[in-house]
Amino acid sequence: MGPCGPACHDRGVSTAPNAAATAPRRLVRMSNGRLLAGVARGLADHLGVDVLIIRVLFVVLALAGGAGFVMYGGFWVFAPLEPGGEDEMPGGRAWRERDFGMLLALGSLALGGALVLSALGIGVNAGLAVPLIVVGVGVVILWRQADDAQRERWRAATATHALPGAVRAAIGIALVVIGGGAILVGPVDLGGTSGGVVAALVVAAGLALVSGPWWMRMVRELNAERSARIREQERAEVAAHVHDSVLHTLTLIQRYVDDPRQVAKLARAQERELRGWLYRPRTDPAATVATEVERVAAEVEDAHGVAIEVVVVGDAPLDDRLGAVLHATREALVNAAKYAGDTPISVYAEVEIGQVTVFVRDRGPGFDVDAVPEDRLGLRQSVVGRMQRHGGTAVVRSDNGAGTEVQLEMPRSAT
Amino acid sequence: MTDQADQASGTTPPARPVRVVLVDDHRMFRSGVRAELGAAVEVVGEAEDVDSAIRVIEAEQPDVVLLDVHLPGGGGRQILATLVPKLPDVRFLALSVSDAPEDVISVIRGGARGYVTKSITGPELTAAVRRVADGDAVFSPRLAGFVLDAFAATTEVAAVDEDLDRLTQREREVLRLIARGYTYKEVGKSLFISVKTVETHVSAVLRKLQLSNRYELSRWASDRRLV
Structure with missing residues (x-):
């Protein structure tokens, strides 16, 4: 695969100068051109570096005691998904396959790294790591499914994925349960009084991971609704003001159309009033x-x-x-x-x-x-x-x- | 202010019409200005947003650009930032409905050589364009008031020892008269100096306004709406 592949033709490159000039940019996840959640793609656009660098960085960090996993998860949760301008990447199917190639390459890199580390005796505890990876895969499937559901709502399109959403959710939950179970019966010593506490923690963590996407969605929708309400209030206020002043004056001007002096007077008074409203402080003690x-x-x-x-x-x-x-x-x-x-x-x-x-x-x-x-x-x-x-x-x-x-x-x- | 026009067209007969590009997002306004500008001014191009303006101005290299402050795609400020370093011979005159201090100060500091509001009459605008084309500055009464306010004498006590950060007594007098509604000619008459000298003072003030690092300047522009 080329060093920069499709990333070179990304939206981040073409629109950068204008977008950067007008508004401060927010970090978003890209729903187009993503491998997992679009975190790396979003970061790459935000920082203006090649997406491959970010991806490799995440893999390397993941090997460093799992920091990469935590960071990736954090970005996934807190960066909102970008609706995305164009529908999918050009060349649809081929792009998808390339995607898998990339995913495979990164996965091999991670696995290889892990093997090297364990060969060197730097503690990758296989007994704990394998169930954790299983849980991780389950979580990825679940959360991606949530992202896809959101994308479909935006586009009012039917599912393009091979598996229906419910099946994917079920697989995700199953993987989380299996992984969690493996942790409970496997490496963790459940003897003594702390056993019950650990089991409860594992179950709670599993529940949180599984229900996470729905919680996040609820919070976001609440926020969106609130800001929509505020916008609506402001719009109503502006509309009321325009109605009371500008529209009223325009009506009067049409009535006095034969009296230029009166028209000029009305226009001038209205201009003054509007300027006062736009540029002056609201409260003038x-x-x-x-x-x-x-x-x-x-x-x-x-x-x-x-x-x-x-x-x-x-x-x-x-x-x-x-x-x-x-x-x-x-x-x-x-x-x-x-x-x-x-x-x-x-x-x-x-x-x-x-x-x-x-x-x-x-x-x-x-x-x-x-x-x-x-x-x-x-x-x-x-x-x-x-x-x-x-x-x-x-x-x-x-x-x-x-x-x-x-x-x-x-x-x-x-x- | 009509004799400002006489002065511009009367004393120095124009060798050739000033070439002007109009940048404004309202088509009706552009055609209005086009109709009002006299024979001394030739409109060679129009643009309605930042990108098209940059293209037209680079292609035409006009003497003067009449620039709206608020434009789609980044505003007049964006055009100034792009073109002032590249085209030092093109002069910009800001033309806006807004007389909000931050708008005025920001385009002047961005490199515009004057600021007039859209209520200006045709002859006045023609005179202002000629004046800017000749390399002088155009100050409306309101802009003069802003400058006096921003370079207020009250902060003189503080250590502003840079010449750039302070107006001379003469510059202050000139600005006061402009703020009172005097034309350059009338200013010259009441201070017993030539119009050329008035122009020199105003250009010096413009330079200070553009280059001064005076802290009060930016603070003043942003505070003014809060006071």
């Missing part, structure tokens, strides 16, 4: 400068149908002075919304250690700040006055034709 500036901007957007771009640097919890800044910001925004027309408005707020600065800028026609009459001054009263009363400053700059910018500065109270 305290109002801070950042959240409040965004909220104020959102309210002005909704009320006046303008687009406001908000950039906030730094953050701080609100206090009286910062509350005044927010009020002034709102007035400045409303003012900008009235005069800016359809041009976008920018808000930039920066929280520093010593002070908070807010800029509200529009690109409307602008006006002559000094020429505005004393009496009608939303800006002068509500913005400049309010800031000064709380110990801050407000500056209004406007160029005819280049828009208006309101600058608010407030020293932060020492905390």
Whole structure:
């Protein structure tokens, strides 16, 4: 047999780059191209080495006091079976025969190794080893049968194996019972009080081995069911949210199709809401400068149908002075919304250690700040006055034709 | 921000249209962008996922790639990781609906020379493409805000002695004005410097953003949604 045989054309090779880039890979057993349980194949794909190396390693370890058996069994139990993309290997029958060749080769390797070891006098206790091997073969047959049953459920296919499942299960159980019996009557000295305990242990171990696959299946199905339920709950939550918000807005947009301003307003409000839902933390305990500036901007957007771009640097919890800044910001925004027309408005707020600065800028026609009459001054009263009363400053700059910018500065109270 | 467009097309008459590849998984969006881009820009190719994008970009070797951040097959980040070392002359401008900090910071650090959101107008986008093609950086107000936040002055006290880990006073001023919604031209006017100097400052900030090992940068991007 070639050094790498069919393993070279395995799925692990072809899909590796993309799969590796996206998700962390789990160790799985491969239901395709397996000899016993697909453990070696799965490990080989996972580690990116040739499957033959892993198989020989297992055989060698098995000879080292049976460590390989234990490891193989552990992987068998804990690594889930991979559903497998393609149905069987290409070339069906021939592949199967090659399989047996491989199995035979590995088996001979193991047997040869065992003989060498016993010839060297390194304790392979034949009296104990033979019944254990019989038990092992029985367990392999039983567990493989369980794997096959699972595969058939995935594929909704009829059994392709030569022997029906029940017969294989019966053979497996028989082998475990025979092996267990041989241990009890054979090498183990059953004399004295410990005899009963040993017998009970052997029987318990036999039962555990025989019923293992069914237990594992039950646990896995329970887990699968639970995660399916969680997924279903999350899906329902998303569906409810989409229904309450996005679908509702889309309906409204169709109704207002003749009013572009209203449509833009609806779309903008919905976008903001969706962004908040997707990117912001769910639980927002305290109002801070950042959240409040965004909220104020959102309210002005909704009320006046303008687009406001908000950039906030730094953050701080609100206090009286910062509350005044927010009020002034709102007035400045409303003012900008009235005069800016359809041009976008920018808000930039920066929280520093010593002070908070807010800029509200529009690109409307602008006006002559000094020429505005004393009496009608939303800006002068509500913005400049309010800031000064709380110990801050407000500056209004406007160029005819280049828009208006309101600058608010407030020293932060020492905390 | 319309005079940003005037500036780009007005002061330096384009010798030839900028060759652009569009990478986005929404076909409607691609055709929209294609229609909005002005005559100064020639769309030479489109792609809708990571693999096709890498093929098209390698074949066309465009001046600028307009790159969506979220793409099937690994995202814009994957394309940057593959192509930035291989094709140093191709420049990437990220274009996304998302303005989540980790998205923005990760594509910039992956090698993109700018980040704009999809709400950008046609003339602004054309200007941004030209600017990136000329080797300059494109900062939206929001990106400028992110940078100011990530390189916050509050941590200056700590021993960040690397020049890469710190913004100069001038760079900070430039970024503040951009965050306030100023165009590069307006920034130059209010700081009494030329547009070219503004571009130099912004490019320097981009370099710091890409190369700085500053611990706060990554922490900031990931923490921001938790704060």
